Amino acid sequence: MLSYRHAFHAGNHADVLKHATLSLVLESFKQKDKPFIYLDTHAGAGIYDLDSDWARKTRESNSGIQRLWHEPTKWPELSAYFQILQHLNTEQAGQQFYPGSPEVARQLLRPQDQLLLMELHPQEIEVLRGNLAKDNRVHIHHRDGLEGLTALTPPTPRRGLALIDPAYERQEEYQQVVQAVKKAYTRWPTGCYLIWYPMLAKARDRSLRLLHDLKEKSSFSSLLVAELSVETQHPDLGMHGSGLAMINPPWQLAQQLQTLLPRLRQTLQLDSKAQWRVEWLIEAT
């Protein structure tokens, strides 16, 4: 059963980490003229209205993007991300619309690049189509994203990246992600993979296990982890942080994140237990 709707969480601290990192990776890909493809296995709606009833119910963006939005000049390294926010919120809109990962990619990709978006939720996919389908670089599939990841790789062109961003509503999803990524990697070893995961309360957290399983018996040529936690990890409630496990990241990304994450922690922290890390679990040789 699919009950997760990202509109309740759009623009929260985890989205800031994910989308800021995604914008850095996409900008790196653009340093070469050669076309590339962006795959998004769990695309969501593409664009979110922060004034909607769902977003107002949780107001998660208040402790996320709203903490950065009023000071774009403080974040020159995230100019691409801020430009997307600005384009979505021209003139009267103020700070109303927030880009999901498909819109971050759509705005940053060039005419020669392509987007392949997968989404399983029957309503969410219609919203996604309404938001992005008119762009002829965009291909939208109503299907299981992990099945699609293995079925559609290696993609054409081979140069590209995949964002794997499940809701982790079911515990089995962690294992399914590991299996799908390992299978996709054997077919597409040159692809760059960004795997998002939540850092949850002690009783529910599976992040260390996920990283262990990704690394174990893998043939990945590199595996970089970036995590941002904004508050104390509680015993049984809440998401105190999130992370991205990245296979084949662009070479300068680790350094960029080492500068960015302490600054994000400073801005997004909710208490003194906020922390960050950027670490190679498998170092590129």
Ligand SMILES: C[S@@+](CC[C@H](N)C(=O)[O-])C[C@H]1O[C@@H](n2cnc3c(N)ncnc32)[C@H](O)[C@@H]1O
């Ligand atoms: C965390 S949200 C995605 C957010 C989006 N990537 C972003 O950053 O804006 C997860 C999405 O995955 C969708 N979903 C859940 N199970 C799926 C599956 N098996 N295959 C594809 N999409 C799925 C949900 O409907 C939801 O829209």
